[in-house]
Every structure is written in structure tokens, then in C-alpha cells.
Amino acid sequence: MDNHKPSKDLFVPVETTETENEKISRPSLSFWQDSFIRLRKNVGAMIGLAVLIVLGLMAAFGPYMNDYGQYEQDLSRAKMPPKIEGLAWLGMDGTLSDVQSADTLEGAQTKALMRFNNQEEFITTEVLNDGSNGEQAEVRATYDVYAAKDMDENFWFGTDGLGRDQWSRTWMGTRVSLYIALLAAAIDMVIGVAYGGISAYYGGRVDNYMQRFIEILVGIPNLVLIILMILILEPGIMSITIALAISGWISMARIVRGQILKLKNQEFVLASRTLGAKDGRILQRHLIPNTLGLIIINTMFSIPSAIFFEAFLSFIGLGLPTPMASLGTLIDAGFDSLQIYPHILLFPAIIISLIMIAFNVLADGLRDAFDPKMRE
Amino acid sequence: MTRYIIQRLIYMVITMFLIATLTFFLMKFLPGTPLSAADKLSDEQQAVVLEKYGLNDPVPVQYFNYMVNLAQGDLGISFQFDNREVTTIIMERIGPSVQLGFQAMIIGTIIGMLLGLVSAIYHNGIMDYTSTFLAVLGQSIPSFVFAGLLQFYIGVKFGWLPVALWEGWEYTILPTISLAIFPIAIAARFMRTEMLEVMGSDYIVTARAKGVNKVGVVFKHGLRNALIPLITVLGPLAVGLMTGTLVIENIFAVPGIGEQFVKAINMNDFPIIMGTTLLIAFLFIFIILVIDLLYGVIDPRIRLAEGE
Amino acid sequence: MEKLLDVKNLHVSFDTYGGEVKAVRGVNFDVKKGETLAIVGESGSGKSVTTKALMHLIPKPPGRIKEGEILFEGRDLAKMNEKQMQKIRGKEISMIFQDPMTSLNPTMKVGNQIMEGLIKHQKMSKPQARKRVMELLELVGIPDAENRMKQYPHQFSGGMRQRVVVAIALACNPKLLIADEPTTALDVTIQAQILELMKDIQKKTDSATIFITHDLGVVANVADRVAVMYAGKIVEVGTVDDIFYNPQHPYTWGLLGSMPSLDSADEELFAIPGTPPDLMHPPKGDAFAARNKYAMKIDFEQEPPMFKVSDSHYAATWLLHEHAPKIEPPAAVKKRMEGMANSSSSSEGERV
């Protein structure tokens, strides 16, 4: 305890005014500002957001960053490996290499050259095992594709089987995938939220019937519905989107329903009712906004499903019409050459993973930001 | 309880009936006939063949016949596999799918839950970030890419496990792992969220105040309470996995129902589409019922009779 | 009497996005064997944090004990690690929480929840533990223990649940019982039963109790001594008579004045205006100054030290300083003070 003697003249009463008493010492922040501040302090979420913004920008502008169109074919430059000046150490040096083995060193050499059509001047070979120890001889051939094809310009992500520039296609695909993810999620949010909200809010018989309807909807396989959609609307983004919207919202409806069942007897809802608020107002102004956090999280779960669903449709040949590409179709197309031209798969796969991770981290951040428990 | 189950079973029958009806009529919109050589046959010849399957009757009559047969447990015969009973075909194919789905669910749930638990226990620690990252990764890599890599490296390169085919237990390992990735990711993420929520509740503090150690708190007190939302999402997912996943079945050459179903749709094999649809729908509704019953087991507060 | 617990200069903070919340800012108190210390104070004053800190139960992160000693039978709990604490919790010190509805695990049978501590600390076998559980349930007044222990919490009424919580806390005969608002969630009749039960048991087991509440009626009922907390500090401490019949701190006056007495007339209640200070940026000087009708200049500049009122009674307010003007406490409080049987100490205190 401090022991100094306080001076006498400090012991005079002071007037404390009412307004001062009621002053809130915290700065005034709106709910959203408040949430945003918390979000901003969440490093992961901000990184996620940044990644998404960058990907979005790349999707918007990436295809125009070089001179190749996404549909521009040239079979003479098919399956070119990626080459970026200065990134050779990352393996993006525009060469292909392969190890060939045979009983004799010459055999292996021949095979190694044959592997790349005997274009000897562009092939460097390296003996890994000369076969003298009784094992098979092994030779690695490295083929400078760009030199062989006399290509001056570089394909940053390489080219695909039709000689289309993977860079352009990847970003165009990102565009489509982002679009599919966002639009499908949006529709599913709208329908799911409305459905779940109404079902829970009116409860009783309405709820019972609406839930049975969901059961029926769940019971009919997606695929049957989607094929019908595709036949009615022709395959394409529209039918995929609608197909997604037909059943993609079910889990959202379930979750919103659960939440609203809890919320609808909260006192602030009752208060609104005693003021004579109509159902629509209560749903819109009170119930739905308070389900927001959950809605966001669940949307983040439906985004990967949407993207993969599109990829699955492509896998069974019901996806986007040729020659459009989404990340899903690109990955699917690259899958077959996984072992020999991994670059065709690699870049779309990295980007799809980035999108998912970014969305997930951001969603986690958003959930935390909206969680009242995170408030001090 | 029994009463409740009976009530639910009645609902189930009604729902199944509606699903059967809806699917039946939807199928009538599917283009084309089930004939495999439609382009080779004259219209008269086609009519003759269609007659055999009763496809020349008016749709309501077909519907009536189908329903009558269905009530007797007869799903009809397949179009693409001449004369083979749909029931037999589904029975043959469902086995591997269910086995894989089941194994994947078990592994997925256990590993996923452990990852989620680790995350929750070491909240915001390096373990948390690692396991969350793994979970998100599992969610973002398409399963077929993963399956392809597994097959190539584990099967071909290292030769540790069979590459594909369906000839014994060891053949199920790779497809099971590939299938399990997604449930692992989902389970881990849900577990983490729920566990964090639960760990903040009063009874956990009570338990800690008793001197129970962290592991005891998590397993004895936290787990069961965090389980409800988990089974809510995992239930339908389990049905999805057990009723076959075309992609994994194709890659590992598993004679499962997923591949069969897609082919049936492509081939307009109505009886198989119908049969499989009904089976999947049944499993879904059944799993929902099981989940509802499980709720009661896990959480004694939930009394079923008050469900409606 | 021997000191069972001696808390010295305890500081607890929470690191939040907004900054450091200094929830407990230098708390000193002690608890003697067999006595009941009540801690009162308004919501957010740090009562729970203080007691949870004793048992290392504050969530870490964001919480941490910044400094201070917690001497329990001479051992400093503040320096113990989680493992060591697990041996103390439930065995030597146990805790009862406010809400009986949420402080029991809904998915675990009541009997098992009580048994857990017994098996852990007393190394009892299951049948032994079961026997003890039945005794405990009978002790807290739950009949038909045999069947009841196999039930789940939701099958119990609120009052019975709180009895179970008490039984859990008592299971291992702790030396110190911390009850954090054990009756706030209950209605008066049940509250009365639980309070009686706790007093009863304390008499039987001779354990010490820290009783947290903001209901002064309850304090009057259970406490031997009272500590009044405000904004993370103890502002007045004394025997129950000291506090009720000779309160010195204006905050204590406010608390007492805001309770209507059954025979009070229609005069306005004395309400403490304003809101508690933001613990992220605690004010300079006396934290209560801004809400204090009797605030002096010094209150906004210097923190008051503890002034000794009597051997058992201390208060931290500049009003007790020799230079301070004589202040008439509010009417309601004065009435109490007048009615006090043996008021010996003057309203002027000495510094300690």
C-alpha cells in the first residue's frame, strides 16, 4: 500500500453528473464492425480472404495475362510441360524426363531416346545405372520440349492434350468453379434458409409435412434428377446450377430449422410478437439474422460439395459442354495423365485445394467473429 | 418407445410409397427405350421387344403393375442383364459397397474424431492447426486423385497392397482409405467445433473441479455430448458411402452398386434404377430413424415420444 | 484461528482481442478453518474469476494468473502445475457452481458423476464408492438414493440437482468448499433448503467455505465474514456484523441501500448509478469514484489504501482518511447502523 500522505485539498467532494455515469467507455461499434474487427484480427481468416481475392482476381484477369486463348488449339504443341523463366528450380523448366531401363546400357539408351521420338539433339541422357552390377541398366532422358518444338514463348502451366494453354484454361476453370460454388451456394442458401425457417417457425403440421417432403426429396437420387434437368435444359452451367439447387439446400434447411426451433421461443421474438409483428417480419428481422453464423458455416460446407459435384458430373460425362472447362473437368482430364504429364492435373488441383482451404479458414474466422461467445 | 417406432415405421412406408411413385413417373421422362440396339431395329421389331417388358402398356397400368409387384417384394427383371432379377443383382452388388462404406465410416469416424479431439484439446496450438489443415486438405482433394495416388504408390511402386480387384480383405484397404478421407475431414471438423463448444460448458468445469484429468474430461464427459451433431451429419454420409461411389469403385474395380446404378441410368434400365432408388431411399430413411433412436441413447434428455 | 487459505496480491488477466482484461487486480484475503467467508459484489467484479483462479479453472488461454500467492495450508497453489492441481481439486478444495441445470453432465448417470471423484481421490472400489454415494445422497436429503443414483440429471428437479452438485463437492470431505452463487438460480423456498443444508453439513464436517453471492440476504444468513469486491479488488472486509451494521465503503452502502426491507416505506430505493468500470482500462484512483455520490477529488487521482476500522474490519475508501469530510451515509444505511446492537468502532479508521 502506498504510504505517502495525500494533500488535504484533495479531500473535497466533486459533483458527478448523471450523463457521465452512463457513459460507456467502449468505442461505439456496430455489430458488423465489431465482427469485422474480430475477423481482421484472425490472421488465418485474413490469409484465407486474401487468397480468395487473389484467386478471384486471377480468375478475372489471369486468362488475359498471356496471348493464348483458352480454346485456342494447336496439336503441334500438345502436352507441353510448364515453363516459367526463373522458376526452373521448381521443375518448371519446360523439360520432360523419363527413366528407361533395359538389360544393356545401349538398350536403355536406345529406349530412352526412343521415348522422345529420337530427337537426339534435344535430349540429354544420364546414366543412372550402367547395368554392370547385374541389375537392369537405367538411363534418364531429359527432353527439352520447347527447344524441340522451337517454341519461343513459354506456357506457364504447360498445355493440355489439344495444345491449349493450361494457364488460360486453369483460370477460366477457376472462374467457372467459383461461379458454380458461389451461385449454387447462394441458391441453396436462399432456398434452404427459407425452407428451414418456415418449417420451424410455423411448426406443428406444417413442419411435419415439410420434413416428410425433405425425406422424399432425399430419397430420390440426385443423379436421376440431374439427368432429367440436363435433358430439359441441355447440359451446361445452368442445368448444373439448377440441379444443385434442387437438392443441395437440404442440409441447410435442416440446420436452419434446428436453429430457428431454438430461437423462436426466445424472449426477443416474443417481445416482437407482443408488439404485433407479423410472421414475415419476425422471420426476416429476428430469426434469420441470428442464424447467420451457422448459415455461413454450412454454406462453406456446401461449396466444396458443389465443386466436387460438378466434377463428378463431368466424370460421368454430364458436366459442362465441351470445350468449356471447370477446375473439376480439368482435374478429371488430367487424372489419366497423372503419371506422365502430372502438370495437367497439378495446377488445377492446387488451385481447387487453395480455394477450399481458403474458404474453410475464412468460414472458421467468420463463425468465430459472429459467435457471441467470442465477445468479451 | 415401441409405439413411437411403429409410428415411424408407418411414416416410412408412406414415404417409401411416395418416393416409389415419384421416381416411377420421373423415370418415364427419361429419354429413349431400354433397348440396347434400338438403332438396328425397325419400329415394329422394337414394339415386339418392348411388349416383353410391358413397356407398351399405358403408364398408369405400368405403374399399377409395378406397385402390385413391389408390394410382393418383386422388383422385376433387369433390362440390361436379360432376365436377371433386380433383387438378385442389387444383392450381389450391395455387399462390397456396404462393406467398403462401413469400413470407411468406421475408420473415418474414429480417425476424424481423434483429429477433432486433438484439435479441441490443444485449441489454437500447433496440433490444432496441423489437424485442421489435414482435415481441410482431406476435404479439398478430390477422392479420385487421392485414390489414384494411393494406387500408384502403395500398390505399384511399393507393392505393399493389391492395386485393385476384389478378392479378399486386403483388397479392401486402399479403397477404404480413399473413401475414408472425406468422413475423416468432416468428422474432424465437426468434432472440433462441437468439442470446443462442449468444453466451454459448466459441467466440464464441474468435472475438472472434481480433479478429473484432461483426458478423462474429454472422453468421459465431452465426447458423448459432442456426438449428437456428429451423428447427424455422419448418418446420411454413411448412407452415401454405403450405397456406392462410382469413382472409387471404378478405380479399384470393386463390383459395387454405385457403378451399377450409374450404368443403369445410362442404359435406361428402369427396374434397376427403381430398385436401387428404393434401396437408397430406404437406407436413408432407416438411418434417419436409427439416428433419432441413437439421439435418445446418447442423450437421455431426448425422449422420443416428444419428438413430434 | 488457523488460516486455511491465504491469498496475497492476486492478479488475474485475460488476453482478449480488445486487450488485456484485468479481471482481478490485487486481491488479498484469507479463510480460516471452519469459517464461512462470503464474497459479495456486483456482476463482473471478479468474484468468480478469483475463486476459479484458486483452482486453476480459468480458461487458459486467454486467462492467466499474473502474480500473487495462493497459500493453501502453506503450499502455494499459484505455482502448481496441472497434475498437482488435479490432486487438490475435488479432494482438498471443491466447488459448487451457480446453475444446477448446466453444471451436471446431462449424459451421465448422477451416481457416476458423484462416484468419479471418490474413485479418483479415495481410490475406492466401485462397490465402496457406490455405498458412499448413497450416504452422500442421503446426507444432502435425496431419498431413495439406490434408484436415484441410476437416473440422469434431467430426471431431477432444480433443487435436487443442486443437492447433487453439493454431494459431488462434498464427496471427498474437502477442507475448503467454494460455492459460486449456489442458489442464485433457485427460487426462495429451495434456496432456503439448500442454504440450510450447506450450513448443516459445514457444521458436521467442519470445512471452511467461500460463499459467493450478490444477494445480501443470503450473506446475512450464511456468512461469518464478508468481503466486498468491486472492479477486481476487495474494497471492504469484515465480520458479517461489521459489514451489515457498520459499513464504511460507499459501495457497500449502495449494496445495502438497494435492498428494500420488508417494513420499508415507499421511499425510493438507493440505487448505485452507472455501470461498473471497464476492466480493460481500469480508471485511475478509486474505481468506484465515478459512481460515488460522495466522491472527492482524491478519488480520481489516487487509489485508496485499506483503512482499518477495527481488528476484523477494513475498508478501502478515502472517506476513512482523517482529512475526509464527515459524510452521512444514506438514510437506509443509517437506519441499519442505528439498529446495530454493539457499535463500538468509530466511523473514522486508522490506516494500516
Next chain:
Amino acid sequence: MSQEKLVEIKNLKQHFKTGRHSVVKAVDGLNFNIYKGETFGLVGESGCGKSTTGRTIIRLYDATDGEVIFDGENVHGKKSREDLKKFNREMQMIFQDPYASLNPRMKVEDIIAEGMDIHGLAKDGKARKAKVHELLETVGLNKEHANRYPHEFSGGQRQRIGIARALAVDPSFIIADEPISALDVSIQAQVVNLLKKLQEEKGLTYLFIAHDLSMVKYISDRIGVMYFGKMVELADADELYKHPIHPYTQSLLSAIPLPDPDYERSRERFTYDPTKHDTSEEPEFREVRPGHFVLCTTKEFEQYQREHGTGE
């Protein structure tokens, strides 16, 4: 205080179906009047049906049986939207939990103005704002608070916002359902003082529900004691405290701890045993002393009269 009846509650019943065959009789035949300008206190232990009574009166629930007559009109028979709207303006409610009763995602201004928006009471945005500011001042907050969100307020302040919301539509009758139970003692006084002040200024009538008898006693003119969905005793506040007749009331009173250690040391608690009642006939609500009604059988009535007499 006038003797003009503002609210008449006649044989009000509210039964909840909780299962196929089980019914909770939360409110089971209530009869009482609330006079204009008075505060009617309703006490009773948790779960006895106090909230249900309040909520049924304001039509949050449809009554199973009985009538609520407000200003001469039967509230529960009302059909037209317009009538209901009028009624919604006249009767308002303050809720128990200051945390749960404010929508965390609305600004204080919008919360308070919601009633005005619904009933179209404000001509334009300016008038709305002005009225909100006025209300904030009425309840002891200030203008700048209008732009904030509920989580920035303390419990007491929140409860005052709740009161401002109720006042926004200029009601004449307010049901306060445990408006202070969730608050800190020191804040309770703020709210109670405010309610009293408003009553004086605006001539409001209150139905004040609580289980803390000392506060109820302080604020109420008359008090009704409920037990298991039934009113067991009704009297003037002082009268009830001085002469509790029904054994349940006596036990309730004896259970209240008072902030007085000496008193507490000597307090004897009286436990209520519902089985000790006379079961020879259905008990009825009878006037044992002037204005003091007790639920009792004839036999008990005689006994009570003997014990408590008519006079002072």
C-alpha cells in the same frame, strides 16, 4: 388509486399438451382483477405458472379456457387484425432475461422503434429518431446509445432498453415478467425505481411478476400468491406480509433471507406441506379479511377466520 377495473381475469386456464396423454395445467382457473393505476404483484415458486399467466393475458398463448377482459373488451375473443393491433399497443410486456430479450443483431434504435414501425406511429425518420431519443432519456439512457448494439450494454441498461421498447407504443398496461430477477442487486434498484417513476408520470398499470418477495412487496399495491397454477391468496401488500393466512404464503415469507444478520440468526423457516389441507371439498376463493382472499374449504375458512379474525 381508483377502483376502476382495467383487467379482469375470469377463470383463466392454460393447459399444455406435453405428450399424447399428458397435460400440464400451467394455469388452472385464475380469477382476479387489476385496477387502473395499481401494481399487482404475482409471486410463487418457480414453475407455478406466473409467466404463463402473463403470457396468456397478452395472448402469446391462446387460453385453453376463460376470459381476459381488458378495458371492457374480451381480449381472447378478438379476431380482426385491427383490433389486435390496438390491443397490442395498449398492453405491453417486459421480459425476464435482459440478455435474451434483445435481438443481438439490431441497433437499440431499431429495437425501441420496432413497435412504432409496426403500428406506423412515427411520421418520418426524424420523428422516429426524436421519439427514440425521448424514450431513451425517459429510461435514463442518452441519445448516443441509440446507435449501439445490445451487447454493449450492461444488464440493467438492457432492461431499461426493454422498458423503452414497451413504452414506445404508449401502453396503459405493462406486464413485467420477473424484470429484475436476472439483475444484480444494485441494478435491481435502478429498474424498480424507474418503473415506479414511470407509473407516477404516465399512470401506468403493472402486473409485476417475481419470486423475490421483498421486491414485490416494495413495488406492489396488491399481491397474489400462486401455487401450482392456482391463486392461493390475494391481498394488499402490507396486509399480506403482516397477516399471511395460507400456509403456503407463510412458508414463502419465512424463506426470504433478509440482509440483516441478527434477523437471519433467529429466523425460523416454515415448511409447507400441501397434504395437510382439508380435502373434504373443493377449495374456493374466500374473503377471510376485508380485501384479503384465501383459497380454502369451508372448514379451513372458519379456522382462518378464527385465527386471523376480521378486525385488526
Next chain:
Amino acid sequence: GGSDDTSNSTDDADSEETTETEDTSGEEGEASGEQVLNITDSAEIPTMDASLATDAVAFQWLGSTTDGLYRLGENAQPEPGIAKDHEVSEDGLTWTFNLREDAVWSNGDPVTANDFVYAWQRAVNPDTGSEYGPYMMGGVIKNAQAVVDGEVPVEELGVKADGDYTLVVELEKPVPYFESLTTFGTFLPLNQAFVEEQGDQYALEADTLLSNGPFVLTEWNHGEGWTLEKNQDYWDAENVKLEQINVNVVKETSTAVNLYDTGEIDRTGLSAEFVDQYRTSDDFKVEEEPVLFYLKMNQENEVLGNVNARKAIQMVIDRQSMVDVILNNGSIPSVGHVPQNFTKHPETEEDFRELNGDLIETNVEQAQELWATAKEELGMDTVELGYLGGDSEVAMNMDAYIKDQLEQLEGLTVNVQSVPFKERLQRDENMEYDIQNSGWGPDYIDPNTFLNMFVTDGGNNKTGYSSEAYDGLIEKANTELAQEPVERFETFLEAEKILIQEDAVLAPLYQRAVAQLWKPYVKGVITQPMGPDYTYKYAYIEGK
């Protein structure tokens, strides 16, 4: 059978393979080691009922377990099966087959002429619901069409047993290729007693079917795979060396390749990507097939009704790059509508393709000119056409490529429509398409199987093409000239010129080949242009 399926993955179910066999097929080697062949198939066997079979998988395994009158041997030459030999009447309408007497069913019953009578009657009997019966026999065997149409009882079908071992077949018209037709699955015999005894259950499981061929289906795990074992009672058992064939259903090429690499299977097909990787391997084989892919153009479409427009489309596509880069499996550009190495001039032994030469060439400039003419004639500036594509992976690339190639034509926009397989068939049937990628494999070894498709109102025409001159030539070849092989062959040459060069009905794309890996120790497997893809009768393992 015909194949409309453009999904030309190498081990496609609908594929038919060429006469070209790999180098091991000719030599007689010594079988050594375990005589077990492990292979994969791309789909489950849909049926083992010869009357109901419609696809390559079914025909493959029917052919391996059952001998018909003849079976295709080396170089696609029919060799004796149950028939020892046959005589044809002067007018070419009556064929008399002499059956061997030592052939038995796997239940011990002898194989008799009645087994053929029963099987063929069953195939055309409307009650059976056979799809290929009416298709293969209608218009060929006397009264077959009438039986199908229910006009005469089945007994009237022009096939009779003359005693147990003589089969007499009457035809509607002379059919020069009838001998090769009898090797087709639909013409396989059935043991009447057994089939009738099994009823509905016939051929549903391994134990409800009979075999009289080199192998017996001993195990059949539907969807997963099946096992064949050598038939010890087979009349030619001494020439069968393989003891067992294990087949697994594998759909993914990459899976099959991985299985091959680990030695689980002895053969796998390769997709374009894998060809790059395995081209240098000793196991790498390319087999040409007589399967053609081409663009069908709907002449009911205003633009495609214009012959110059069609010619422009024919010319604008660079086929060489297409086969080299996209397919990369040995497929060759197609320049007509009869494949190369399929039929030879009866006298000069010159190949059909060689004789008729390239009926189209790629010439973008000329294509542009033709296109401009067409646009002028039509009075159009821009043209939009729908393109009904395939739905498999290769098809997607192919479709993208063709779209790109076609759009070189100024003012042309091509919209690719990917629809499910059945929907595609349906749209073809109803002629609801503009341009369509189609494929066709032979049903028998004769140019007719390709060329008669496009006669007016032909079941497979569906292009709206109708030309009296063309119809006349095909008609003539199948009637007047049926007995005149040389003139007949030359008539076909002329017809193809009209179809492709003059009328530009189709835009030929490529003739398919498959790239495969074969373990070097597998010998003696013969590949076939029609019917079963492979003949395993003479296969053996050497030096494993």
C-alpha cells in the same frame, strides 16, 4: 454389331477388332508353365443367352464357350466348328450343313442339328424378345421377318434338321457372306431340353448354362469377374492348351495399367497418355480394327442439306493430327466408308481401300471456298450447328477438337451437346441433331455391312440421305450380283464413291486401332474383326 458409341476407349465393350493379329498368333509354340491367362474386361457379361446377347462382352464369352457352325479362325477365315462342311445350292438359297458327330454339350448330350433349329427359331420368336435375332436373320433366313412380325408361326422359319447331323437352311435371297454370318453369336446352337428345363433361369448363372466349345464358364461372380476352364469334352480339346482364363471387370484404364505393371493381368489397353509412356516397351502392341468413326450430318438441316457445306466439313478437318495426338493409339485417318484391311477384291486380292483410294483430303482453303459457295447458295452469313458429342473422356477431347476444326469455316459456330448415351441414341433415332459423331463396326465381313446403312430409310441411315443411284447400286449388289463376287465388289466401290465423294453424306474421321500391352509369354491369341474380339482356343502360355 454396329457401334454408334463414339467412346472409343481401347477396351470398349462395343468394339470390334481387325483381322490383324499380333505376331505370336501364327506360330505353333510350345506351351510351358501354368496355363492360366489373367485378363480384364471392361464390363460385366450382360447375358450368356445367345438369343439375347447384343454386345461385345457377351459375344466374346459366348464365343469362347460355344461352337457354332463355323468359328472365325486365323485371318478372319471361317474354320469348321460344329459343321464339318456345307453345300450351297445353285441359286444360293439353300445351304446344307453337315455336322460333326463327336461334339457334345457339357452335360453330355450330343450337339445335333435340332440345337440349331431350336436356337434360330428362338432368336426370331417374338416371345423371346431378342433384339439381334430379327436384326441378323430378318431378310436373310427365309420367313424370318414374317415370324418376327407374327405373320407365320416359328416353325415356318427356313431352317430344318435333316436327321441329327444335317442342317438345311433356306435363305430369302442369296447371301454371299452367310458363312461368316454363322460365326456370329446369335447363330450359336442351344440345347433345347436344357434351355426349357431351366426356363427363366437359363444362362443366369454358371450352372444354368451349357457349353460345347473350348471352355466352360465355371465361376461367374457378377460384376466382379468370372473364370473359364478348359472343356475336357470339347471335340477339339487336344488343340486347347489353356487350362484356365480368369477375367476381372476393370473399367479404368489406369487401373488396368497398374494391374498389368504388377503382373496381375496379362493384357491391358492403353489410352493416349499411356501410349507415350509405354511406347518403348517390348510389350507394346497396336492392333488395327475395322471400326470406323465419322461425322453424320443431318440433311434435314437447311445448311447440311447443301452438298457444298458437307464437302467443306469433310475437308476442313485435319485427321492426321487427330490420330497422332488425340488418339495416339495407332488409329489411322479414315478416307472412305469401308475400312482398310477388311475386304479384298475377290480376284486381284487388292484391298478395298487401296482400290478406291482417298475419297477425301484435308484442304482448308478449298473447304473455305466450298463453304463460301454454300453460304452464298443458302443466302446465309453465319451458321450455327449443334454437335452431338460422345460422353467419354476421349470423346470430350475429340469433340473439342472437331468443334475447333469446324469453326475454321468462316461464320460457323458449333455448339457441343454432351448427353447421356441413351439420349444420344434417341436423338439419332428421331433425327434430332445437326452433326453427330458416330462409329460403326462390321456385323460380317463384307462391304455391305458398312454401305447398306445409308440406303433410303435404312434403319441406321438417319441422315435424311436418299439417292436413287446409291440405292440402286446397293440393291443390285445384294440381288443380281449376289452370286457374282467380282462385279459385286466393284459395285460397292462405286457406291462408296457416291456416298463419300459425290454426295458427301459423311465426313469420315478415323479408323480405330487399339494400343495394348501384352505380356510376352502369352501366345496364340487371335484377334477378330467381328463377333468375339479374341479367340483364345489356341492361346497358350510360354516362358512365364
